[in-house]
Amino acid sequence: ILNVEQSPQSLHVQEGDSTNFTCSFPSSNFYALHWYRWETAKSPEALFVMTLNGDEKKKGRISATLNTKEGYSYLYIKGSQPEDSATYLCAFRGGTASKLTFGTGTRLQVTL
Amino acid sequence: NAGVTQTPKFRVLKTGQSMTLLCAQDMNHEYMYWYRQDPGMGLRLIHYSVGEGTTAKGEVPDGYNVSRLKKQNFLLGLESAAPSQTSVYFCASSYGQSNSPLHFGNGTRLTVT
Secondary structure (H helix, E strand, O other): OOOOEEEOOEEEEEOOOOEEEEEEOOOOOEEEEEEEEEOOOOOOEEEEEEOOOOOEEEEOOEEEEEEOOOOEEEEEEOOOOHHHOEEEEEEEEEOOOOOOEEOOOEEEEEEO | OOOEEEEOOEEEEOOOOOEEEEEEEOOOOOEEEEEEEEOOOEEEEEEEEOOOOOOEEOOOOOOOEEEOOOOOEEEEEEOOOOHHHOEEEEEEEEOOOOOOOOEEOOOEEEEEO
C-alpha cells in the first residue's frame, strides 16, 4: 500500500492570510500527482494534475509545486477567502499503475 | 451535461441484504473507479475498470463485486452487506491514466444496520 501523507490535518486561518499545505508521496516510480478541492456536501473537484519534476501550476489564487525527486508537493493559497474553506486532497499515481492513491486531506477553514 | 451520476443517494440496509450501486458517466471516459470514504481514512479504492468489459481490484475489494458491461456504466454490488460497509461511496471516471483528472459523482451514503 502506497503511503501518501498530507499535513497539516487541519488549518484555521483568517481572511486575507496566505497558507500552504504539504503532500508527501513515494519518490520512486513517480507518474503523476493530483490535487483536488472538496467542499462539504459536494464531491471532489480537480485543481491540478502535475507530472514533471519542478512543475508549477496556478489557478487564480491557488498554486502548486512539485518535487518528484524528494517526494513532495506544496499547495499555496494566496489571500485566503471564506469560499476557500474546503478539504484539499492530493493523490499519487505511481509507474504505469492505473490506481490513484489519495491522502487523507488537509481541512482548511477561513474565517472573517 | 450530467457528468458522473450515482444512484441511489442514500440507502439503509440490514446485515446480509444485497444491493447494487449504479454509476453512469456521459463523458465517454475509459476509466471508472469506485472509492469509499471513511472518517480519517481518505478515499480508498475498492475496484476500478480501464475499459468496457474489464475490472480490477483496488485496495479494499473484499465484500464487493463490480461489472462494466457498458462503457458508460460501472456497477458496484454488495452481495451480503456487513456493518463494516457503512460508508460513503464515490464513483469517479477519467479519460485515461495519463494526465487526466478524476471526475466524481456526488456520493452514495450507505448505512448497514
